[in-house]
Amino acid sequence: MTHTVAVLGTGKIGEALLSGMIRAGWNPANLLVTARRPERAEELRTRYGVDPVSNADAAKRADTLILAVKPQDMGRLLDELSPHVTSDRLVISAAAGIPTAFIEERLAANTPVVRVMPNTPVLVDEGMSVISAGSHATPTHLAHAEEIFGGVGKTLRVPESQQDAATALSGSGPAYFYYLVEAMTDAGILLGLPRAQAHDLIVQAAIGAAVMLRDSGEHPVKLREAVTSPAGTTISAIRELENHGVRAALIAALEAARDRSRELASGNG
Numbered sequence: 001m002t003h004t005v006a007v008l009g010t011g012k013i014g015e016a017l018l019s020g021m022i023r024a025g026w027n028p029a030n031l032l033v034t035a036r037r038p039e040r041a042e043e044l045r046t047r048y049g050v051d052p053v054s055n056a057d058a059a060k061r062a063d064t065l066i067l068a069v070k071p072q073d074m075g076r077l078l079d080e081l082s083p084h085v086t087s088d089r090l091v092i093s094a095a096a097g098i099p100t101a102f103i104e105e106r107l108a109a110n111t112p113v114v115r116v117m118p119n120t121p122v123l124v125d126e127g128m129s130v131i132s133a134g135s136h137a138t139p140t141h142l143a144h145a146e147e148i149f150g151g152v153g154k155t156l157r158v159p160e161s162q163q164d165a166a167t168a169l170s171g172s173g174p175a176y177f178y179y180l181v182e183a184m185t186d187a188g189i190l191l192g193l194p195r196a197q198a199h200d201l202i203v204q205a206a207i208g209a210a211v212m213l214r215d216s217g218e219h220p221v222k223l224r225e226a227v228t229s230p231a232g233t234t235i236s237a238i239r240e241l242e243n244h245g246v247r248a249a250l251i252a253a254l255e256a257a258r259d260r261s262r263e264l265a266s267g268n269g
């Protein structure tokens with residue numbers, strides 16, 4: 001069956017997903033987008049060859065609606081959509097924190113809802129999208145969501161109770177790595193390297209480490225031990241990381257992200 005998919009709210013993650021779907025082979029004729037500003041709608045038409053429509057028309061024309069507005073805008077969007085969304089539609093929400101029940105209770109009875117937490121590396125087909133079924137979503141609906149998000153990276157099904165944790169880990173995760181790269185580039189400057197070189201060295205170290213983590217099958221501790229020579233340089237750095245409580249800071253940071261996701265659950269956090 002050929003699906004028509006609408007992305008409602010094409011900001012950073014909505015556009016990243018849209019571009020990925022087109023790369024994955026979706027025909028732009030089967031994709032619709034909605035945007036708040038007309039200039040933005042035209043930009044998306046020019047860039048991707050997709051039809052910008054109103055939220056109401058998206059609900060009428062598409063069988064699959066991907067809601068990619070901020071959690072705080074979700075209530076208003078659902079009020080706008082509810083007269084037009086029939087229960088033969090699949091509604092996929094990418095919003096942090098918003099439970100499927102929040103969406104179900106604002107739409108027609110029995111509307112299937114799937115909650116997905118993607119991340120921005122969908123832009124380079126290395127996304128991680130964590131998927132949960134709402135109370136009316138069937139295995140077929142989950143498989144359809146996996147087909148969409150699997151085209152731009154990996155997918156994982158989890159119970160909805162784990163979505164706030166997944167948001168803290170993989171949804172926000174890329175930001176932590178960018179932050180580390182930024183900080184380590186600053187360290188390179190302190191050590192006297194030109195900024196561009198410092199950036200390149202640390203980015204390649206990150207890519208090498210990421211590929212080894214993914215492909216070697218080794219535990220991260222083993223990989224770190226292989227770098228850490230007796231009385232060498234790495235252990236001096238690790239001692240400083242431990243002295244500064246970096247491990248505890250990361251645990252606290254992800255706990256804060258999980259807590260914020262929970263706070264957003266009301267949709268007006």
Ligand SMILES: NC(=O)C1=CN([C@@H]2O[C@H](COP(=O)(O)OP(=O)(O)OC[C@H]3O[C@@H](n4cnc5c(N)ncnc54)[C@H](O)[C@@H]3O)[C@@H](O)[C@H]2O)C=CC1
Nearest residue numbers: 009010011012013035036068069070071073094095096118
């Ligand atoms: N940025 C990220 O890495 C990720 C974001 N998300 C989730 O995706 C959602 C969007 O986040 P971002 O893309 O970062 O925010 P954003 O602010 O870049 O995008 C939201 C877009 O929705 C539009 N919008 C708001 N109300 C609308 C309406 N009624 N009709 C049509 N368009 C409307 C806004 O104009 C904006 O372009 C959030 O719920 C967030 O939790 C999920 C995973 C990762």
Ligand SMILES: O=C(O)[C@@H]1CCC=N1
Nearest residue numbers: 095096167171172173
């Ligand atoms: O920061 C946020 O709220 C969104 C959700 C996960 C990544 N970005």
